[in-house]
Amino acid sequence: MTAPPARPRNAPHVIVLGGGACGMSAAMELLRLGLRATVIEREPRVGGLCGTHERDGWRFDLGGHRFITQSRDIDALVRGLLEGDLLERRRSSVILNGGRRFKYPLELDDVVRNFGLVRGARALASYGVERLRSRLAPLRDRSFRDWVTHRFGGELYGAFFGPYTGKLWGLAPEDISADWAAERISLPSLADVALRLLHVPRPGVRTYARRYLYPRLGIGQIFERSAQVIAARGGSVRTGDEVIGLCASAGQVRSVRVRGARGEEELACDAVISTISLPVLARMTGPLPASVERSARRLRFRAIRLLNLQLDGPPVSPHTWMYVSEPGYVMSRIQEPLHRSPHMAPAGTTSLMLEIPCDAGDALWSCSDGELYERCLRDLERLGIHGLRTRTRGFFSTFVREGYPIYHLDYVADRDAVLAHVARTQGLVSCGRQGAFRYMFMDSAMQMGLDAARSLAAGRQLAPLPAHATRALYEGTVLTA
Ligand SMILES: Cc1cc2nc3c(=O)[nH]c(=O)nc-3n(C[C@H](O)[C@H](O)[C@H](O)COP(=O)(O)OP(=O)(O)OC[C@H]3O[C@@H](n4cnc5c(N)ncnc54)[C@H](O)[C@@H]3O)c2cc1C
Incomplete structure (x- = not known):
């Protein structure tokens, strides 16, 4: 990693909402370009959808991730962050x-x-x-x-x-x-x-793609390393703090309201890069015109609940991913993290991660871990995966409220209406998977973060991005489709 330029104390301060792939990449780039940056993340850890949870020595991503990119820049960035900790794996x-x-x-x-x-x-x-x-x-x-x-x-x-x-x-x-x-x-x-x-x-x-890269300690390791780079460059990452509002005057964003362990605070800024849900951000700019509110309401996300099983004994199957396409089974994918990295489970054990699509608040989202475990075990037996009950050392759920932006037939018109409304506040950029309401992979989210940081740094007064730059930001950065 190259050292950032010396940063004057009055350098513009950009607050980044969300510490996922997009937000962490944006903050690293802002600091590299000589701006000041603070990341606000509501969860106790960074990584967002690319976070890794550790429990009793087992590690679980939020849905197994693989890193693949066609961008030399992003490839170099990730290799630079992980150095000796990146494994090359084969897909099965x-x-x-x-x-x-x-x-x-x-x-x-x-x-x-x-x-x-x-x-x-x-x-x-x-x-x-x-x-x-x-x-x-x-x-x-x-x-x-x-x-x-x-x-x-x-x-x-x-x-x-x-x-x-x-x-x-x-x-x-x-x-x-x-x-x-x-x-x-x-x-x-x-x-x-x-x-x-x-x-x-x-x-x-x-x-x-048969081969992919994967960090030794789970996909979240990329963003734990990003947090270290941000700190080394003089920026800060505040985890456990939720953004609850924005303050603007004369059409320019001035500060961000945050709630966390320190209570409520207002943090002054010159600009904001937001990677949180687009409709939530839009409402933070003030009451929405009726037509924009209608569009915002139609931009919904599908949630995912992950049931993580900690298991004794050898691998359950030779496959990293098993897709379960039939509707009669509760899970859509069964993943065995050990196949991505041997460090995902303690020696002599393995684990399964069951991906269960649902809507936040519905019966699958709300039922107890015990009920879900019993239902999943029945389904696994029917799928020919036997004997897991006696091997189970523990199980727990992790939840993703904003898993997949739902592309209903007319989502483009709704997304554009809400993005156009957000763009009216100067110094506010909405990007990333939730912020652009765009189904994208992590390399594209990282690229979008870098692009947003570069666009802001290039704008003399951190004014709204010109139309062509906005289009490039929202349409030009999906590298892997
Ligand atoms: C199941 C699943 C599997 C996937 N597999 C792959 C894969 O194999 N390879 C791949 O490249 N990509 C994969 N992806 C896509 C990848 O996860 C995303 O592209 C990427 O993580 C998006 O990053 P982001 O920063 O844009 O969004 P996010 O990761 O969602 O980051 C947004 C952040 O904002 C925070 N936030 C939200 N609201 C607030 C608030 N009010 N205050 C403070 N913080 C807030 C959230 O907690 C979150 O950390 C997968 C996604 C899913 C769901």
């Missing part, structure tokens, strides 16, 4: 479906072998029908269902993509924007799956 994931294990990413010969000849032929035929239809007239992708069916055919949509997506979002795939498929799946089409069978390389396609 399967879909559990109908009592069978399908390789994921899909492989054509594996699909046909698992489906059997008749259903395999049906899958190919339904793909052929879509190809033919696209020759006759261009197919329009409005919903998730359109996007997948046009690229994979109805049979594979019905077997995997449709049910998995419905469970993940709690919405019919017809009501989810095609943008989500484009950003999430990054598996171009069944034709590409076939090319893979012939070992034709597909560089840059994220879903196909």
Whole structure:
């Protein structure tokens, strides 16, 4: 890490709301560019969605993360932060479906072998029908269902993509924007799956990436190191402090109101980079015009509850990820952290992390750990994963209230209306996964933080970003789609 320039005491002070991937990267960059920076994070630890929880020697991410990027800058940043603590791992994931294990990413010969000849032929035929239809007239992708069916055919949509997506979002795939498929799946089409069978390389396609980087002590280690860099550069990170309001005068943000162990405080600033939920931030700027309030209400997030099992004995399976696509099971993914780093569980033990999509406050979110454990154990038995009760040393839940921004069919109009309202306050930038209301991976969130810091540092009076810069910030930084 290069030393930051000497910082005058009256250098502009930027408060960063949220200590996740985006906020921590923004703060490091602000300090490197000679500004002052303070990060406010409501949780007791940094990392946000990329945080790692430790309990009795077991470590659990909030949903297993892998670090992949096509950006040299972000790659160099993470390698510089982690030095000798970065492991290179190989991906191993399967879909559990109908009592069978399908390789994921899909492989054509594996699909046909698992489906059997008749259903395999049906899958190919339904793909052929879509190809033919696209020759006759261009197919329009409005919903998730359109996007997948046009690229994979109805049979594979019905077997995997449709049910998995419905469970993940709690919405019919017809009501989810095609943008989500484009950003999430990054598996171009069944034709590409076939090319893979012939070992034709597909560089840059994220879903196909076999190798990824992972910190020795969990994904959160990247941001624990970022906190050390921020402190070394003269900035501060205040964990356990919740942002409860903003104060502006003459259209310019002046201070941030914070509630924490020290009670309520008002912290003066010259600018704010916010990575907290966009609708929450918008309401902090004052009462919203009725149409903006309507849009803000429609920007919702899907929550995730993670049931973390601490287990005696050897690994449960050879796979890091097992997708559970069928709706009759409560979990959408089963992950075994040991496969990402051997330091995720004490010697002679392992763990499972079960990802359970839900809505904050619903029955799955609110039931006791004991009830959820019993339900999950029944589901795991039905999936063919036996004998975990006697191996269980402990279990606990972790909760993510803002897991996935819900891309309803008209979300772009709602997001743009709220972003435009926020941009009216000078010196206030909303970015990151929650702040841009954009489904993105951690490298894009980090890049967005760096870009926001650079834009603010370049603006002489920390004025609102010009339209082209705003567009670049919100549209230009998704590196991995
Ligand atoms: C289950 C799951 C798996 C994923 N897997 C991968 C993966 O394998 N690879 C990958 O690259 N990406 C993955 N991602 C995406 C990645 O986690 C995000 O892109 C990234 O963490 C977003 O960072 P962020 O800083 O924008 O947002 P966040 O991490 O959400 O940070 C926002 C921060 O703001 C804080 N905050 C909110 N409100 C307040 C308030 N009022 N006051 C103070 N603080 C507040 C929050 O506590 C949080 O720390 C995954 C995401 C999920 C949900």
